[in-house]
Amino acid sequence: MDKKYSKGKEMIDTIHPDASKALIENLKDIAPDLGRFVVEFAYGELYTRPGLDLKSRELATVAALTAMGNAGPQLRDHIEGALNVGCSREEIVEVIIQMVAYAGFPAAINGIEAAKEVFQKIG
């Protein structure tokens, strides 16, 4: 378990270290195990799997969160994560624009607003 946690911690810190810290901090008093599950399971089990490179994983996540349209904070975290693992701003914008076809214009426009916020924060 500890090994999976440490693998997950390394992965989440590679993808988005600030989001990682904020998440664990936010959950520590009310639902610390949920923070542990994110690290251990989502990052330690899912993101560390072979068979798909990290850039594709992050673009797929940006696609899904844009299409679902109900998880703004996580969408912004993964836009930042996509940049951190080497996706270009253009690739991120393209994935979001493509969601017009699957989830409609509002989802894509709100996804672009999220990207704009992240790009401006990073500078």
Next chain:
Amino acid sequence: MDKKYSKGKEMIDTIHPDASKALIENLKDIAPDLGRFVVEFAYGELYTRPGLDLKSRELATVAALTAMGNAGPQLRDHIEGALNVGCSREEIVEVIIQMVAYAGFPAAINGIEAAKEVFQKIG
């Protein structure tokens, strides 16, 4: 317009020629313009954009449709499309498994069932 349609037709036939034929045939009596919009706009405008390779576009679509969980036929078409543009079965399976983190187990399990159906059909 004709130029955009022909660009889109070439793209949709690259991605999934059988789905393309079935779609246009299905819609031709009741809503032919909807078939035209798919070709012209979704494929002629969105899929032909530079800035993101076709494999990433298909994986992003598989991610979104798996997560949304309410468009079975289109998910199967894009799993086939992903294969046709060079994604491996493993990459497709990985994108679907990753959706556990964003849309839960039922969405991912139903996505895998769709992949299984497509892989078996293709052999």
Next chain:
Amino acid sequence: MDKKYSKGKEMIDTIHPDASKALIENLKDIAPDLGRFVVEFAYGELYTRPGLDLKSRELATVAALTAMGNAGPQLRDHIEGALNVGCSREEIVEVIIQMVAYAGFPAAINGIEAAKEVFQKIG
């Protein structure tokens, strides 16, 4: 209460008498009150309100169910209902096509498939 039920029953039978009968029959052994709520509340309270004509109410319902994409049987019932209260096939098809903009192509395509089924059944 009886008065609201009878007002609702009259309304549901105006909109889709076959669906009404099937619904009440289907629910009568397992959840008869749910059938009563549909008649009394959805039709007796909501559909009988002044301020919006019945055709607009049915088109709005077709729009919502197409966009949500997870209630096939009810979408077909309301496409039939829309026809019964005087919407043309063209108006129904147009509302569904417009959903491309708000819920993407798969939702609209699956909505058109539903309309096709209903139109063919009716002849």
Next chain:
Amino acid sequence: MDKKYSKGKEMIDTIHPDASKALIENLKDIAPDLGRFVVEFAYGELYTRPGLDLKSRELATVAALTAMGNAGPQLRDHIEGALNVGCSREEIVEVIIQMVAYAGFPAAINGIEAAKEVFQKIG
């Protein structure tokens, strides 16, 4: 009708009296009947039914609103309502964490944020 309204008013005031007052106040100028339907139908008809205790009803509502992820104010109202009918903070947190399995991590994390806000407000 008056009887159902008064039964519903008693129920909504048992579950969350502040939310009840705010809701009726908010809707009174623009859509007073919607406020009446909430009281009469949602609380007077649904919540007063036998066959399931009130604590289970509130936990089921917290589960559904967490999973849907698009109704923040109502989720907070029902977290408070769950506390008011005797659910423990731990039970609420557990229901929300369980939604990881059905709606993914972002839905659960955002649900926990809602719980945190409510718990802090109450003290």
Next chain:
Amino acid sequence: MDKKYSKGKEMIDTIHPDASKALIENLKDIAPDLGRFVVEFAYGELYTRPGLDLKSRELATVAALTAMGNAGPQLRDHIEGALNVGCSREEIVEVIIQMVAYAGFPAAINGIEAAKEVFQKIG
């Protein structure tokens, strides 16, 4: 293409000129083509189609966005658009209330809050 853009621009400016300006401005640096697609495709292709009057189109959009519940800014834009093309406040409120039946009370209540905001802004 220019012709479709100008037709779309005229349509979007008929429906909601302020939203149109804000959208194009917002997207111009980060995803100008997305702004173009909205104008050219959503308004130039979809809203200009014959077969359904503009008031019905706007009411259908308000219905869909209320039911989906995850696109607040666009819902407000289309409530304003519905007013601009001649829908009455009462018709808009009625469409939103009707969504109780298809998407539940929280979606309808949040839709009414959006309408209230728009009506107050307009005065």
Next chain:
Amino acid sequence: MDKKYSKGKEMIDTIHPDASKALIENLKDIAPDLGRFVVEFAYGELYTRPGLDLKSRELATVAALTAMGNAGPQLRDHIEGALNVGCSREEIVEVIIQMVAYAGFPAAINGIEAAKEVFQKIG
């Protein structure tokens, strides 16, 4: 890990042994790790947590899957699971009916259809 798997296997077999067998069998060739994650994480980590009894967990899951409306097979599995852990048919029906308030009539009606199927299968 093995310990968590065996704890999860025991739990899933308590809740729905047939579904458990079918799931693992279905996934074993295409995505065996997904089957393992369901057992280890969803059942071994989430369902085995203290703080909420198993009946409440199953009712919460039935609520969420009914409200989401896009995971029919899993809804049926958890209706059966709810029965297996001691929920009465009436409690299950009540949770589903209550979803009218949060996700509308179609979601609740389709949930009741699922319950009917399961109750008939079991006899």
